[in-house]
Amino acid sequence: MNDIRFMDINDLSKDLSPIISNTMADLVEVRLREYLKKKSFKPGDALPKELELAEALGVSRNVLREALSRLRMLGMIETKKKRGMVLARPDILGTFERVLDPLIIDNSTLQDIFELRLVLEMGIAELLYIRKTDKDIRELENIAKKEINHDHSFRIKNEIAFHGKLYEMSGNDTLKRFQIMLLPIFDYVVTLEQKPTRGLVSHLDLVEILKTGTVEDFKKGMQAHLQPHFNRLT
Amino acid sequence: MNDIRFMDINDLSKDLSPIISNTMADLVEVRLREYLKKKSFKPGDALPKELELAEALGVSRNVLREALSRLRMLGMIETKKKRGMVLARPDILGTFERVLDPLIIDNSTLQDIFELRLVLEMGIAELLYIRKTDKDIRELENIAKKEINHDHSFRIKNEIAFHGKLYEMSGNDTLKRFQIMLLPIFDYVVTLEQKPTRGLVSHLDLVEILKTGTVEDFKKGMQAHLQPHFNRLT
DNA sequence: ATATTTTATTTGTACTACATATTGATGAAA
DNA sequence: TTTCATCAATATGTAGTACAAATAAAATAT
The missing domain is CATH 1.20.120.530 (GntR ligand-binding domain-like)
Known part of the structure; x- marks a missing residue:
């Protein structure tokens, strides 16, 4: 019963780092965010294509797209068929x-x-x-x-x-x-x-x-x- | 030049319905939201499995998972390997x-x-x-x-x-x-x-x-x- | 030089296959 | 009968391939 997931959250949530993410998509989402921040992309800037990102991250295109889907929902990126991805301005209230x-x-x-x-x-x-x-x-x-x-x-x-x-x-x-x-x-x-x-x-x-x-x-x-x-x- | 995407947004955004979503994942996300609301699921309730949802929606499991990935990010659903999906309480500020x-x-x-x-x-x-x-x-x-x-x-x-x-x-x-x-x-x-x-x-x-x-x-x-x-x- | 067609490329979707975790059943031991 | 351990069934997670669709860019025709 010493599984971390069963411990009382209310008392510890302030002191502990956020719950670790199990799935690759979660990790990829974080990594992509870090990447965007580190490279200090601005809205309108073009991003690498999916295959390149997937390969660089060592995940399948499938997993990558699950992460990208999240960023797309938040309005952080926009995609077009051949143009690829560009960074966009998220609508902070829309989310x-x-x-x-x-x-x-x-x-x-x-x-x-x-x-x-x-x-x-x-x-x-x-x-x-x-x-x-x-x-x-x-x-x-x-x-x-x-x-x-x-x-x-x-x-x-x-x-x-x-x-x-x-x-x-x-x-x-x-x-x-x-x-x-x-x-x-x-x-x-x-x-x-x-x-x-x-x-x-x-x-x-x-x-x-x-x-x-x-x-x-x-x-x-x-x-x-x-x-x-x-x-x-x- | 009468493409809707090039019209001045600032003047019209209040009067026009939101921009149509191009991808299936966008639509599926909306449909899932409607479904959850319509069925008035409460946190903790079990949801149908991916294959069932995908079939019911008429989309590939791939697209469905891209939509689910968004809901998962928002904390609206949680998933475990065999238990399936359950509705969860999103952290309204986390998003x-x-x-x-x-x-x-x-x-x-x-x-x-x-x-x-x-x-x-x-x-x-x-x-x-x-x-x-x-x-x-x-x-x-x-x-x-x-x-x-x-x-x-x-x-x-x-x-x-x-x-x-x-x-x-x-x-x-x-x-x-x-x-x-x-x-x-x-x-x-x-x-x-x-x-x-x-x-x-x-x-x-x-x-x-x-x-x-x-x-x-x-x-x-x-x-x-x-x-x-x-x-x-x- | 302009308009049109073709080509190449990138995202979008579908399908298959298998890995992995976990529930629940089955069976063994007390 | 109860309890524990083992095993099988099942749903999600990940990978990979294939093709459709859109569109930017190149090539061609006007």
């Missing part, structure tokens, strides 16, 4: 998206992601005040006004639209995409817990603060808006 | 880490990530005040005290340690790991721009606020601490 499924993620991580979104909502204030424009605020106000006198399902859509617009106003596209990915997880956790989600500060209140208030005012307002969610934390 | 290389990421995204870290630093205040303990604060203070009278390289390490401890105090392991991944990018951008990075509020000041100040005080303090970085934004 993230593939794995963000509430039904697979463990509860602890779900909670972490829930909190992460709260952190983003609170931390976005500075960016907002640096970059907000009158046009943005008008559009945001229109979204907020629409939600009056509508049913529940519309409110949810509008909630998403409002906060989405906030991220858009932050001028940070990565952040915006990131929060869109986080939303389903967030909703999943909220729905799971069945708690009231309406804070004392409404969307229209937040718009008003954006118009005339300071960054600090906005932070307080957002905090109050999200208060029901913060109440869930311990 | 992210593979792609976070400053040398590959384009400048715009680097900037986004730089800002993302600032957003996290600012947004973490609430979590900190919900979960901080006296023990935490003492440890944080020790870190902050160490940095007095030391050379530059030590200061950088200490900077990392200090902020790392803050994330640890947030009680959110995902967040902590996330910021550790973001740090190299952050440093890369900072070094690139060669700007002074010392704010008016020191680490020790922040510790003092944590001891006796309010959440709002801490936010202001952190903002001042990061002011040099915020000054870079436009």
